[in-house]
Amino acid sequence: MPRITLDPSLEVRPDFTSVAYDALCTVLAGAQGIEKDVAAARLAEAWDVDNNTRRTAWHEQQQEDAVAAEDIRKMTRCLIVLPQAPKTKSDRFDQSYQSYVPFGTRHECLAQDR
Numbered sequence: 001m002p003r004i005t006l007d008p009s010l011e012v013r014p015d016f017t018s019v020a021y022d023a024l025c026t027v028l029a030g031a032q033g034i035e036k037d038v039a040a041a042r043l044a045e046a047w048d049v050d051n052n053t054r055r056t057a058w059h060e061q062q063q064e065d066a067v068a069a070e071d072i073r074k075m076t077r078c079l080i081v082l083p084q085a086p087k088t089k090s091d092r093f094d095q096s097y098q099s100y101v102p103f104g105t106r107h108e109c110l111a112q113d114r
Helices: 019-032 036-077 106-112
Strands: 079-083 098-102
Touching: 019 036
Parallel strands: none
Antiparallel strands: 079 098
16 A cells, blocks of 8 residues: 555545535436436545545554554664775774764664563
Protein backbone atom coordinates (compact mmCIF):
# COMPACT_ATOMS: atom_id res chain seq x y z
CA MET A 1 0.00 0.00 0.00
CA PRO A 2 1.37 3.48 -0.76
CA ARG A 3 2.39 5.67 2.15
CA ILE A 4 -0.58 7.37 3.81
CA THR A 5 0.13 11.07 4.34
CA LEU A 6 -3.03 12.13 6.22
CA ASP A 7 -4.74 10.45 9.16
CA PRO A 8 -7.91 8.79 7.74
CA SER A 9 -9.67 9.17 11.11
CA LEU A 10 -9.84 12.92 10.40
CA GLU A 11 -11.87 12.36 7.22
CA VAL A 12 -15.63 12.83 7.26
CA ARG A 13 -17.87 10.49 5.31
CA PRO A 14 -19.69 12.30 2.51
CA ASP A 15 -23.46 12.60 2.71
CA PHE A 16 -24.42 10.28 -0.13
CA THR A 17 -28.06 11.40 0.18
CA SER A 18 -27.12 14.99 -0.76
CA VAL A 19 -27.82 16.67 -4.09
CA ALA A 20 -24.16 16.23 -5.08
CA TYR A 21 -24.60 12.42 -5.13
CA ASP A 22 -28.21 12.34 -6.40
CA ALA A 23 -27.31 11.54 -10.01
CA LEU A 24 -24.90 8.78 -8.97
CA CYS A 25 -27.45 7.21 -6.63
CA THR A 26 -30.11 7.40 -9.34
CA VAL A 27 -27.86 5.53 -11.80
CA LEU A 28 -26.86 2.92 -9.21
CA ALA A 29 -30.46 2.43 -8.09
CA GLY A 30 -31.66 2.01 -11.68
CA ALA A 31 -28.88 -0.44 -12.53
CA GLN A 32 -29.51 -2.60 -9.48
CA GLY A 33 -33.27 -2.22 -9.23
CA ILE A 34 -33.17 -0.67 -5.76
CA GLU A 35 -34.28 2.62 -4.17
CA LYS A 36 -31.95 5.64 -4.17
CA ASP A 37 -31.72 5.63 -0.37
CA VAL A 38 -30.52 2.01 -0.46
CA ALA A 39 -27.88 2.95 -3.05
CA ALA A 40 -26.78 5.84 -0.81
CA ALA A 41 -26.55 3.49 2.17
CA ARG A 42 -24.40 1.05 0.17
CA LEU A 43 -22.07 3.87 -0.87
CA ALA A 44 -21.77 4.90 2.79
CA GLU A 45 -21.00 1.31 3.82
CA ALA A 46 -18.33 1.01 1.10
CA TRP A 47 -16.78 4.30 2.21
CA ASP A 48 -16.72 3.09 5.84
CA VAL A 49 -15.01 -0.18 4.89
CA ASP A 50 -12.36 1.67 2.89
CA ASN A 51 -11.83 4.25 5.63
CA ASN A 52 -11.47 1.57 8.33
CA THR A 53 -8.93 -0.28 6.17
CA ARG A 54 -6.91 2.91 5.75
CA ARG A 55 -7.16 3.68 9.50
CA THR A 56 -5.67 0.27 10.29
CA ALA A 57 -2.89 0.84 7.74
CA TRP A 58 -2.28 4.32 9.19
CA HIS A 59 -1.83 2.92 12.72
CA GLU A 60 0.53 0.21 11.44
CA GLN A 61 2.51 2.85 9.51
CA GLN A 62 2.75 5.01 12.66
CA GLN A 63 4.07 2.05 14.66
CA GLU A 64 6.63 1.19 11.96
CA ASP A 65 7.76 4.83 11.86
CA ALA A 66 8.19 4.86 15.65
CA VAL A 67 10.30 1.68 15.56
CA ALA A 68 12.45 3.08 12.72
CA ALA A 69 12.94 6.37 14.60
CA GLU A 70 14.00 4.49 17.73
CA ASP A 71 16.46 2.36 15.72
CA ILE A 72 17.97 5.54 14.23
CA ARG A 73 18.25 7.08 17.68
CA LYS A 74 20.00 3.97 18.99
CA MET A 75 22.32 3.76 15.98
CA THR A 76 23.26 7.42 16.34
CA ARG A 77 24.34 6.75 19.91
CA CYS A 78 26.62 3.98 18.62
CA LEU A 79 28.75 6.32 16.55
CA ILE A 80 32.06 7.53 17.91
CA VAL A 81 34.27 10.29 16.58
CA LEU A 82 37.82 9.30 15.68
CA PRO A 83 40.59 11.51 14.37
CA GLN A 84 41.11 11.09 10.67
CA ALA A 85 44.58 10.63 9.23
CA PRO A 86 45.98 13.78 7.59
CA LYS A 87 45.67 13.77 3.82
CA THR A 88 48.68 15.99 3.17
CA LYS A 89 51.71 17.20 5.11
CA SER A 90 50.10 20.59 5.68
CA ASP A 91 47.06 18.89 7.21
CA ARG A 92 49.20 17.02 9.71
CA PHE A 93 48.69 19.59 12.47
CA ASP A 94 45.08 20.39 11.68
CA GLN A 95 42.89 18.62 14.27
CA SER A 96 39.62 19.38 12.51
CA TYR A 97 39.70 16.18 10.46
CA GLN A 98 37.30 13.72 12.03
CA SER A 99 35.23 10.85 10.82
CA TYR A 100 32.33 8.91 12.27
CA VAL A 101 33.03 5.25 12.67
CA PRO A 102 30.33 2.80 13.70
CA PHE A 103 30.97 1.13 17.02
CA GLY A 104 30.23 -2.52 16.38
CA THR A 105 27.51 -3.90 14.19
CA ARG A 106 23.92 -2.70 14.07
CA HIS A 107 22.80 -5.65 16.19
CA GLU A 108 25.51 -5.02 18.78
CA CYS A 109 24.46 -1.39 19.06
CA LEU A 110 20.78 -2.19 19.34
CA ALA A 111 21.48 -4.93 21.89
CA GLN A 112 23.10 -2.35 24.20
CA ASP A 113 19.69 -0.76 24.80
CA ARG A 114 17.73 -3.97 25.31
